[in-house]
Amino acid sequence: MPDRAYRAASPGALRVEPLGELTAIFDRRSMQTHLVVSPMPEILGLMDDVPCNAAALTARLAAAFDLDGEGDTCTIIAERLGELAAMGLVERA
């Protein structure tokens, strides 16, 4: 599977409110509410308007959260990125 690149939604598009173990995200463009759990909020928090693929994101997550970044972490992050894109919370670059 190619390691696709994504970028964050434009600034101000999402309103993110942590609610305990869940995080509620209001998408101002679609008016939809999304409920996500870790690592989705962490992924969104580490993305910006510069295209970023799963490998780069895994490295950022490893640095930010002291993960070893080995094994299948990168595959899992790629899957989560695909899910965030399906919800419209990140965009294909």
Add this chain to the structure above:
Amino acid sequence: MRHSTRIAVGPVQFRIGSDWAAPIAALDQLYANYPQDDARPADATVRLFAARPWRRWLRPSVHIGGDFVVPDALPLPLSMGLLAAEMAMNLQVALGWRRHMLLHASAVAKNGRALLMSGESGSGKSTLAALLGEGDWRLMGDEFTLIDPASGDALAFPRAVSLKNEAIAEVAARVDPARLGPLLGGTPKGDIRHLIPRPEAIAAMHEPARPALLLFPRFGGQTAVERMGEGEAFVRLTEASTNYVAMGEAGFAALTRLVRETPAFGISYADSAAGMALVEQLWDEALR
């Protein structure tokens, strides 16, 4: 419409028209002590009408209409005209109200703070609210509670309480019979009898109350209390709100604020006495 009346319940001014006199007379009796303001424009219009003109006389059945309609709502026999009126009023508010976030929840208040109880039909939220409202609580509403998106306060919607089945005898034993409407037997929801809220609750219906406790009651089984996280309370309240989607970001903001600021619990109880004791205990702990 041949017969009509106006009723103000909390912030909602209803105009109700009917092809028949009986449902309007029954409403006028239930809402006789509510404040009247005929000059105020109606927020919601309810119509009870005969499907065909001759149906007004022959096997009369009541259709529900208004600003919003449910296409497959069955007509009810005229003897259930009061229930038809109640359902129509609920429908107009549930589908049409935009000024506040509407929660399918009962509410009572004490010392300016509100207890909200949300649950399915049969959870006992209405009965608990009605019984607490006969004690030292102010009944804010047995069915709907409005949340002001700007302040986060709960606003009352103290319509006549719709007592169902076993709750009828339980409440009737404690109140002046003059506060009870006619018994509507064998409706699609079982037996129904309306209770007029206490005069203090009606007089205070425009007073907001800051939510202090959020309960999700479940009638039946052993007494149990389970603390509910903010996320689960949020999910449950989006499901319990009839206008969450229509409210957009204002609804999102109001609901996130509500679940963050208000402790929430799921409770199970075997009977009303156990339920009320649990409510009082959790209320004391929440305000400690």
